[in-house]
Amino acid sequence: GIQVEQSPPDLILQEGANSTLRCNFSDSVNNLQWFHQNPWGQLINLFYIPSGTKQNGRLSATTVATERYSLLYISSSQTTDSGVYFCAVRSSYKLIFGSGTRLLVRP
Amino acid sequence: DAGVTQSPTHLIKTRGQQVTLRCSPKSGHDTVSWYQQALGQGPQFIFQYYEEEERQRGNFPDRFSGHQFPNYSSELNVNALLLGDSALYLCASSYTGTGTEQYFGPGTRLTVT
Numbered sequence: 765g766i767q768v769e770q771s772p773p774d775l776i777l778q779e780g781a782n783s784t785l786r787c788n789f790s791d792s793v794n795n796l797q798w799f800h801q802n803p804w805g806q807l808i809n810l811f812y813i814p815s816g817t818k819q820n821g822r823l824s825a826t827t828v829a830t831e832r833y834s835l836l837y838i839s840s841s842q843t844t845d846s847g848v849y850f851c852a853v854r855s856s857y858k859l860i861f862g863s864g865t866r867l868l869v870r871p
Numbered sequence: 872d873a874g875v876t877q878s879p880t881h882l883i884k885t886r887g888q889q890v891t892l893r894c895s896p897k898s899g900h901d902t903v904s905w906y907q908q909a910l911g912q913g914p915q916f917i918f919q920y921y922e923e924e925e926r927q928r929g930n931f932p933d934r935f936s937g938h939q940f941p942n943y944s945s946e947l948n949v950n951a952l953l954l955g956d957s958a959l960y961l962c963a964s965s966y967t968g969t970g971t972e973q974y975f976g977p978g979t980r981l982t983v984t
Contacts, residue, residue: 781946795971802952807914807975814971850913857927858904859973861913 766791766855770862777841777869785836785865787851795854796827798836801864810836810849811859841869873898875964875976883982884952892947892979896964903945904973905937908959915931920945921967949981957983 769792777783787796799811811818811825813834818825822841827834838845846869852859876895884890896903902921906914916929918940934950943964949956959980963973 776936780971796893797972799975805908805978809972809974812972852913853881854971857919858916858929859914860916863913 766793766853766860768800768851768853768860768862770849770851770865772865772867773863774865775868777780777867778871779841779843779869781869782837782839783867785837785838785849785867787834789832789834789853789860791864792829792832793853793855796834797852797859798825799852800847801850807818807850838867841867842871843869845869846861872886875962875974877960877962877976877979879974880977880981881980881982883984885984886952886954888952889950889964890952890981892949892960892962892981893944894947894962894964894976895944898973900964900966900974901941901943902965903943904963904965905945906961906975907931908961908978910958911943914961917947927948952981953984957981 769788799807813825814829815829822839826836848864850864852861872885904919905917918928919926923939936948937943959978961978962976965973
């Protein structure tokens with residue numbers, strides 16, 4: 765089956781810093797989503813981005829499907845950005861998740 | 872526009888018991904998927920329901936079963952609970968017509984003692 769790998773596993777930033785999170789996947793996909801899981805466990809949709817680039821405020825994402833990776837950019841980080849970031853790719857009807865990047869933004 | 876809702880929020884059960892978790896999809900969605908998330912890991916797919924039928928199943932034993940109702944809401948049932956079933960159970964909904972983006976509920980945290 766498809767393998768999804770995320771890096772780095774852990775990231776500590778000072779408020780205001782920028783960061784890049786990476787998601788590699790082992791096979792071609794036609795659906796990729798980025799989520800932010802808050803401390804209460806809620807998965808919040810950030811981007812649905814099977815290919816190309818999208819931006820939403822301080823966050824942007826790029827997926828290069830032919831090279832099997834996606835990047836999530838966080839600019840001017842805030843303490844509320846803390847949590848776990850997951851990418852997930854679709855295989856048939858199911859989403860396959862990576863193991864996540866745990867982000868801590870310090871004030 | 873109501874998002875995906877799940878009940879209950881938390882649940883404590885004893886080994887060997889049975890549990891039922893409930894999910895109502897986002898308005899306009901007709902497909903419900905269930906995921907299990909163990910501590911420190913990414914969510915794992917259990918199964919997906921569409922048109923009241925199980926459309927795809929992940930690598931979970933038959934102790935895990937589900938149902939979808941005509942109003943698209945869904946239940947997840949787990950029989951003969953094991954300690955290892957302790958996890959966050961997440962429901963996701965989507966619209967089959969567009970096929971793709973899944974939206975998640977707040978989850979049910981199950982503890983088996």
